[in-house]
Amino acid sequence: MLCLNSAWIAVMVASGLMEFWMLLAASFAQGVGFAFMGPARNAFIGSLVGREAVGNAIVLQQLSMNGTRVVGPALAGVFISLAFIGVAGVYVMTATGFLVAILTVWRLPAGEPEERAETTSPMRDLVDGVRYVWSRPAVATLILTSFALTAFAFPFQSFLPSLAEDIYDAGSEGLGVLSAVQAVGAVVAVVLVAGIAGRASAWGQQLVLALAFGGSVTLLGFANNFATGLGAILLVGAASAGFQSLNNALSISYSDSRYHGRVQSLNMLSWSLFGIASMPIGVVADLIGIRETLMIAGVLGVGAVLALHVVGRVWGAEEDRHVVPDSA
Numbered sequence: 001m002l003c004l005n006s007a008w009i010a011v012m013v014a015s016g017l018m019e020f021w022m023l024l025a026a027s028f029a030q031g032v033g034f035a036f037m038g039p040a041r042n043a044f045i046g047s048l049v050g051r052e053a054v055g056n057a058i059v060l061q062q063l064s065m066n067g068t069r070v071v072g073p074a075l076a077g078v079f080i081s082l083a084f085i086g087v088a089g090v091y092v093m094t095a096t097g098f099l100v101a102i103l104t105v106w107r108l109p110a111g112e113p114e115e116r117a118e119t120t121s122p123m124r125d126l127v128d129g130v131r132y133v134w135s136r137p138a139v140a141t142l143i144l145t146s147f148a149l150t151a152f153a154f155p156f157q158s159f160l161p162s163l164a165e166d167i168y169d170a171g172s173e174g175l176g177v178l179s180a181v182q183a184v185g186a187v188v189a190v191v192l193v194a195g196i197a198g199r200a201s202a203w204g205q206q207l208v209l210a211l212a213f214g215g216s217v218t219l220l221g222f223a224n225n226f227a228t229g230l231g232a233i234l235l236v237g238a239a240s241a242g243f244q245s246l247n248n249a250l251s252i253s254y255s256d257s258r259y260h261g262r263v264q265s266l267n268m269l270s271w272s273l274f275g276i277a278s279m280p281i282g283v284v285a286d287l288i289g290i291r292e293t294l295m296i297a298g299v300l301g302v303g304a305v306l307a308l309h310v311v312g313r314v315w316g317a318e319e320d321r322h323v324v325p326d327s328a
Contacts, residue, residue, distance in 0.1 A: 003098035005029045005033065006091050040261060043261040046260050139255055142267075150271055167224070178230065185235065193242045203250065213301065216238075218295050221295035281293060
């Protein structure tokens with residue numbers, strides 16, 4: 001689906017028939033495609049490498065994704081500037097990349113669990129997944145923390161263009177530098193957390209990174225010039241990527257393999273809040289200012305993480321972390 005999505009955009013651009021509504025349709029299709037592929041991919045990784053290495057494998061995947069955020073836009077900018085490649089050529093390359101991925105994944109062994117004999121509806125699977133997560137306080141705490149930070153802190157991403165243009169007076173070039181610095185911070189953080197994904201200290205490190213994520217968004221709000229903004233966005237990129245990597249790795253590690261897909265689907269659902277929450281937070285930013293909104297959003301994120309940590313301890317998340325899943 002993602003391969004064909006890039007291919008038809010390439011054809012429309014090359015033929016001169018491209019219109020704005022086509023980009024909206026392509027964005028919608030891409031969102032649907034990744035919503036299906038993301039949870040399945042994370043669950044499949046757990047099946048391929050086994051429980052003892054799943055944390056490191058998930059972090060390695062995050063390293064790959066954040067690394068392409070540094071290299072991809074830069075290469076695309078270079079290729080677009082070349083007359084014999086251009087925008088259409090970049091979309092052809094994207095479609096080709098997806099095709100290579102399809103052929104590579106096709107050679108992998110079948111994953112676990114095996115196909116179920118009975119047929120169930122998506123809604124029934126969703127309810128079953130929610131019930132399972134509710135029965136595992138550690139997993140529930142991880143997912144709820146992801147929900148909270150995605151809703152409060154992650155919409156900072158939507159404000160980067162306005163920060164670059166209106167606050168820092170740096171224009172589109174400044175936006176590119178901000179995005180690149182954020183991605184570099186993310187890559188460095190993921191490399192550093194890769195070694196602790198499978199350790200007992202990973203739970204505490206995940207909490208520290210969650211608090212650092214919210215705190216760094218508040219710090220970004222305090223930054224009133226481009227130089228301090230670069231320092232803040234470096235911390236935001238590092239903390240957000242490190243938190244996301246460990247959160248995903250732990251949610252898989254603490255779940256039974258037959259529920260990996262459903263647990264990761266709930267985790268992926270939290271990222272839908274990013275787009276939904278961006279609009280009301282944007283309205284608040286119009287009323288009180290972008291920097292003030294970032295300060296408040298970061299503080300709310302930190303408060304939510306602390307509250308969930310306390311609730312999790314009362315709920316039994318600390319004890320649940322030491323319960324070995326049935327499928328181990």
